[in-house]
Amino acid sequence: MQMDASIGARLDRLPLSGFHWRLLGLIAAGMYFDSFDIYIAGTVLAAMVHSGESTLSLNATFVSVTFIGMMTGAWLSGLLGDRFGRRFCYQFNLGIYGFASVAAALAPSIYWLIFFRLVMGVGMGAEIVVGYGTLSEFIPADWRGRFGTILNLIINTSLFLSTFLGWLIVPHYGWRWMFAIAGCGALVVWFLRKSMPESPRWLASRGRADEARQIVERIETACGSTVNRKPRVIESVTESSAREFYSSETSETSDSGRLGDLFSRRLLTRTITAITVLVALFTVNYAFVSWIPTFLVKQGHSVSKSLGITALMFAGGPVGSLIAFALAEHLGRKWGIVLFSLVCVGFGIAYPFAQSAVAITALGFAITCCIYVLSSFSVATYVPELFPTELRLRGSGLANTAGRAVSIVVPYAVASAFMRFGIAGVLTLIVGTLLVQALIVGVLGAETTQRSLEAIAADAGVTSAEAQEGRAAAAME
Numbered sequence: 001m002q003m004d005a006s007i008g009a010r011l012d013r014l015p016l017s018g019f020h021w022r023l024l025g026l027i028a029a030g031m032y033f034d035s036f037d038i039y040i041a042g043t044v045l046a047a048m049v050h051s052g053e054s055t056l057s058l059n060a061t062f063v064s065v066t067f068i069g070m071m072t073g074a075w076l077s078g079l080l081g082d083r084f085g086r087r088f089c090y091q092f093n094l095g096i097y098g099f100a101s102v103a104a105a106l107a108p109s110i111y112w113l114i115f116f117r118l119v120m121g122v123g124m125g126a127e128i129v130v131g132y133g134t135l136s137e138f139i140p141a142d143w144r145g146r147f148g149t150i151l152n153l154i155i156n157t158s159l160f161l162s163t164f165l166g167w168l169i170v171p172h173y174g175w176r177w178m179f180a181i182a183g184c185g186a187l188v189v190w191f192l193r194k195s196m197p198e199s200p201r202w203l204a205s206r207g208r209a210d211e212a213r214q215i216v217e218r219i220e221t222a223c224g225s226t227v228n229r230k231p232r233v234i235e236s237v238t239e240s241s242a243r244e245f246y247s248s249e250t251s252e253t254s255d256s257g258r259l260g261d262l263f264s265r266r267l268l269t270r271t272i273t274a275i276t277v278l279v280a281l282f283t284v285n286y287a288f289v290s291w292i293p294t295f296l297v298k299q300g301h302s303v304s305k306s307l308g309i310t311a312l313m314f315a316g317g318p319v320g321s322l323i324a325f326a327l328a329e330h331l332g333r334k335w336g337i338v339l340f341s342l343v344c345v346g347f348g349i350a351y352p353f354a355q356s357a358v359a360i361t362a363l364g365f366a367i368t369c370c371i372y373v374l375s376s377f378s379v380a381t382y383v384p385e386l387f388p389t390e391l392r393l394r395g396s397g398l399a400n401t402a403g404r405a406v407s408i409v410v411p412y413a414v415a416s417a418f419m420r421f422g423i424a425g426v427l428t429l430i431v432g433t434l435l436v437q438a439l440i441v442g443v444l445g446a447e448t449t450q451r452s453l454e455a456i457a458a459d460a461g462v463t464s465a466e467a468q469e470g471r472a473a474a475a476m477e
Helices: 002-013 016-040 039-050 056-084 085-105 110-138 144-156 158-173 176-195 198-203 210-222 241-254 257-263 269-291 292-298 303-316 316-327 333-353 356-384 389-421 423-444 453-458 464-476
Strands: none
Touching: 002 198, 002 210, 002 453, 016 039, 016 085, 016 110, 016 158, 016 176, 016 210, 016 333, 039 056, 039 176, 056 085, 056 110, 056 389, 085 110, 085 176, 110 144, 110 356, 110 389, 144 158, 144 316, 144 333, 144 356, 158 176, 198 210, 198 356, 198 389, 257 269, 257 389, 269 333, 269 356, 269 389, 269 423, 269 464, 292 303, 303 316, 303 356, 316 356, 333 356, 356 389, 389 423
């Protein structure tokens, strides 16, 4: 525990520098192509139906295997990343995705394309777990939330690029070039990311202290840091509680945390919280963002008008990420999730009563904005922070797997709610999900803002009042 705290303290003391921005760029580049590939599916599948290479039924299979692959990848990345290291895992999954994308560009039939899409899905599902988790272990505590929101913002811009390139390329050169662009881009990033170091925090958790120190020293040199390397006192609940945490259920397997530890008395509330926020995020996102054009058409708007309104609504995405960037280190992750869940509930309740196109667009913009604030706070930042280093990717992977599994069912729930109760039924589903999230995060969630990852881990299993008292005592020292 002392080694973990020492390494973590040195990383948290570093001034923000080119090293951190380069790390962000390399992680963002890999995740960008991952997201880009998700969004090109609509363009590619439409072109294949038009050319007679596919059918609606085969297109549905293509979409289904994408989710199955992503769910599998999220699960495997947690196991592999915590056992073999962050560096191995992010290179392994990006390599799988890159080569499978190139193979998809050469697929002789839709059946082969579906198979390669399944393989690609494994890499895509893994990248979101490893990318956010790895970034959190390098960035100083004062900037960790803001870097997570920047990464989330960069990834979300892939929707525009994939749509624009699809419009530019597919009608003239065919759908294969879309997969070729994604695959070649991912392989270029794979080569560039070979220079990224292993996470010192992970190395320390595995007992590889010398390697961790050497990497931290290189990072300190790159950052121009000349600070005293004697570790500062890390805030925690109390020294005894921190020691108890590491000596009981975690430190006995500190070099290889067990999956069962996520359901131990100390980490169960963290696991429930993480699963809740990702299930809620995927449910709300797929229930609203993915279906809004259909809702507008069903409400009597023309296809052209509905797409125009949708485009204006979705402009709330980057605005939401920017709001999250501004508030991440001030409002906090826990209370930010609670607050914006409730704000989104208010907009969701008002939406069915909107009559004019202006009111519908404004409320849709506001709901989209809230969804992307929640995305920046939750999947990008909060979930990886909740777990100790030796279980970080397993915890994030489990939560992402649960979210992906629910996302397979959400379209059917949305369709059923809309057919039986109209838009009010869908909004009721969204509002109910957000209220459950606000309740569980408010009651069980831990605040992680501007705290070292080691201090957050040491607080696991204690009440919020005890954690607050411990932090106050540490501050007085």
